[in-house]
Amino acid sequence: MQQLVSFIEKHKFVLLFILLEVLAFLFTIQSKSYHKSQFINSANSITGGLFKNYNSFFTFTSLKSENDRLHLENTLLRNALDVKSDEVVSLQKDSTSQKYTYIAAKIIRNSYAHRNNVLTIDKGSKDGLTIDMGVVNSESIIGIVNNVSENYATALSILNEKCNINARLKNSSYFGSLGWDGKNHKIAQLYDIQRQAPLKIGDTIVSGSRSMLFPDGIEIGTVSSFEADSKKYKNIQIRLATDMSNVGHVYVVKNRDKNEIKQLEKNND
């Protein structure tokens, strides 16, 4: 026993070094798994609060582009409303028929230069956010909520290797999954799409109906290049519709049927 104590006393510097490294590695490995409540994240009141204050201080720098974006979206919605005006008048006002509800939020910390990018959002469980909700803006898909605290949440950006989103071609129902290789924040990749799918450069990619997180048909980007051999498509590069280095106001998508669908799928297993 005494030998052990003297051993620890003698090598305590090295032992502490090893202990701290192991601890740091454990945190790192934990952060790489998607479905685990993570300890190290910025959805707590200290980091979230700091980012929120900092962000509100610098909001004015992006006001102009944010206004333009809102204006554009309003025009789009007005046009859509006009096309469907007859339907809207005769529509029964019943909130239970609405499948998706949207919660307005703001990204207070953006990240796009890392391998796995995470965004911090200024809304939390108090505002009805839970994990596995989609995050979109007026142009495109942004990410998926993965951690929630009372007032803040973090979301995996689409620029994250854990974020695999079901995506399909706009003109047909062939689908694949969207991933990111970590190189360019304007370009993402589309994987696992069938060879039969008619693919052309410039084709629009939208969110697929298999995803429970996003409404069907939200734009993701356009095909900028791809290779094909007789068996499969390779290296399908997608130019993202939104500039991930400049995202501000977003909507968090709540799927009201998600629990019902999950319950059904669970019954089958």
Place this chain on the structure above:
Amino acid sequence: MTRLNSLLAFRFVLLVLLQVLVMNNIHFLGYLNPNLYLLFVFLYPLKEKNTTFLWVCFLLGLSIDFFSNSGGINAAATVCIAYVRLKVLKVILNRKDLDLKLFQLRSESLMSILLFVGTLTFLHHFIVFSLEYYSWKNADTILNKTWTTSIFTLFLCVLSIYLFGKKKTFNF
């Protein structure tokens, strides 16, 4: 708290805030963010086998990780360079009568400061990017990001050492 400890605490908080609020938003050439917070490791007083220093560096790295959602990547890298710091310094200076208490990084020659800060920065960045990408497929990206970011960090750190590492007031 002694004067030295309050200075170190102040420097800790200042560097963390500077890192997460300013440095992490620079995105020079689209992806370069210097890690200026390493200045804390370089300027911390020297002592043989200082366990407190390891703990403080662990907390420093972890604070950065909390803000950047990166698990324990920065903590692992910072503890590692804290562990080898004194060894590297001894090899670079190659001096027998190195007085740890009176040592002052600022008064060494520019060459040895560059070597000392450069070696540790490169090691730190290599660990950070290796853990971040976590696969050999991305070896080119890891090396590319490591050396470009290292040069950026090295430049800022050496500049700060000359600007703020006062020569006489504090014994560093």
